[in-house]
Amino acid sequence: MNEFMFKNAINITALYAKMDDFIYKKHSHQDYAIGVTLKGMQYYHLHGTTQLSHPNGVMFFNPEDSHDGMAYNNQQLEYIMLYISPELLMEVSTLKQLIQFQNPIVYNKVIEQNVLCLATAIFKEQSDAICYEHLQALTDSLNTGTTFEHVAKDNSKLKLAKELIKNEHMEKFKLEKISDTLNMSKFQFIRFFKQQMGITPYQYYINYKVEWAKRILVTYKDVYWAVSECGFVDLAHLNKCFKYRYGVTAYQFMSKLK
Incomplete structure (x- = not known):
């Protein structure tokens, strides 16, 4: 059984997915994608390597990161994903240039809870003010709980x-x-x-x-x-x-x- 639910607020799209036999073809996004594996295991290829996100794993996809995606061994997979534009992430973090997350998966309870709180606020259609507060909390936790570097300019x-x-x-x-x-x-x-x-x-x-x-x-x-x-x-x-x-x-x- 495959189920996908979307909701948008404060220019962020939240996705809840439950799937077993669906396979994402190789693709990329213009946004940052930050998600949490809730149940099962997320299996995908990124940067030429195989990634496996277990429950509570926080996944990071930088803009234009090419990847596919599927449930591991066709077991039921549930996860939450947030799609955040580079412009919005820069505004909230007060950074002057784009960043790239270096670790595709981390296991960090603070970041995990902040992702889930923001996604819940969006799905429950809470006020923009509350969503912005959760976004600020998530962004602050990324500054201390992840490794990233500033994006080098394209050749x-x-x-x-x-x-x-x-x-x-x-x-x-x-x-x-x-x-x-x-x-x-x-x-x-x-x-x-x-x-x-x-x-x-x-x-x-x-x-x-x-x-x-x-x-x-x-x-x-x-x-x-x-x-x-x-x-x-x-x-x-x-x-x-x-x-x-x-x-x-x-x-x-x-x-x-x-």
């Missing part, structure tokens, strides 16, 4: 490649146009990008389109605008791409936010 070629792909999110993906701009063959570009990001340029392109669609759904609750604005062929195309990354279709995600 110029990778930064340009990502900008070119993002600028094409409403159009058909043009591999040769982008590779020509970078003075690379299309095969050199695919190899270069995958070595740097862990996913192919086309996967990055689809991921960005889905993340952009998600923001439209959260903000405007308009699934057909998301289809048009993000350049999907039709609603079925958006739903298929969305489900691979969030466990539900775009329409189901929008409906669950209400």
Whole structure:
């Protein structure tokens, strides 16, 4: 049995998931994803290594961290996840530049409880003031309970490649146009990008389109605008791409936010 529940507040999306046979395909998010394994074990690949989060494990995914995900040995898995934009995390933490969490999984009771308290406040539709207080508590606990480093600036070629792909999110993906701009063959570009990001340029392109669609759904609750604005062929195309990354279709995600 697979169950996914979403709720949004203070520009944070909270996810509760219960699953056994669902498998997330390799993808990434533009947000930080911070979650807690409640029951079972979360099995996934990140940074070329295999990760296994046991109950009470706190999981960290940096923006654009490529990963998959599944329940270990098809056992029932339950977990909570918070999707927090880099801009919001920087504002709350008063940091001047982005950070990257170094430990993908930690076992820290204070951080665990702060994640769960914030998720509970969002799901119970408590006031924004209460949600902000829980976010502040979570952020403060991250400063003392995790290891992170400031994000090094992208090398110029990778930064340009990502900008070119993002600028094409409403159009058909043009591999040769982008590779020509970078003075690379299309095969050199695919190899270069995958070595740097862990996913192919086309996967990055689809991921960005889905993340952009998600923001439209959260903000405007308009699934057909998301289809048009993000350049999907039709609603079925958006739903298929969305489900691979969030466990539900775009329409189901929008409906669950209400």
